[in-house]
Amino acid sequence: MSATVGRPDLASLSVGDVVGTVSVPVDRARLVRYAGASGDFNPIHWNDAVATDVGLPGVIAHGMFTMGAAVALVGDWAGDPGAIVDYQTRFSRPVPVPARGETHVEVVATVGAIEPDTRTVRVDLTVTHDGARVLGKSQVRVAL
């Protein structure tokens, strides 16, 4: 990788720096689209009857949709999404998605750790819906 244009400068980063924020819109159409793109056709993500049968309040977003949507801003910040070498999360709470209209998942990405020896930055994602965290220990390692 020779291209360095637009890459963050490791030396100018500090722990706690906000890398970016985004409000991710979520509606039923986006879940159907994610189901098709990912091949995850679990009906709890598109069928209210099935979702309530298993004790959910209604259709919920795929955890993997939220995980995938939350990390996009980190790839943009890095200037190369291929610089993401590790990404982990815990699915803490479901994101209920109404039959009409849309809801939002809020993402705040901050620098959690800097490792100059390996030129790696850990970016921590705070991902919330209705003020409560939906992803836990959501960490992205980026090789700069």
Added chain:
Amino acid sequence: MSSVSVNLDFVGREYPANAPYSVGREKIREFAAATGSTHPAHHDVATARGLGYPDVIAPPTFAVIVAQRAEAQYIEDPSAGIDFSRVVHADERFTHVRPIIAGDELVTVLTVVSITQRSGLSMITTRCDIHALSSRAADAHAGGDDAPAPELVSTVLSTLAVRGEGL
């Protein structure tokens, strides 16, 4: 009332490499669009090449598509005792040696890492080691006597929580 329960005999089981998954450029674009991944390296070949890749690159969670196919060998095996209506996804982790790239032919070795049980909940952790059979580099060596060794591209760790009866 106890019907199915998770079969602990599967711990440590390793499945042989599955049928190759061919990574398509349009599939990468479709997945990127579905996750709001607008960086041009996912969509535009020239941009990806400018970053040093031979073709468009997949977003970091694209590997779940490949991993899911391998995991199905275990999860959909009736003798594994996993009632899918009682499953929730607990944890996911992707570790990439390099991004997945359009044109990759990927095979996956699935391992059932652990099954732990506490208070009626079974936590099942699987690992998928995803290897490229014919990366562009391997194509460049085509014609040689030796088939190129599969190259580790990504490792996916996934933990499912299965609720027991009455929970």
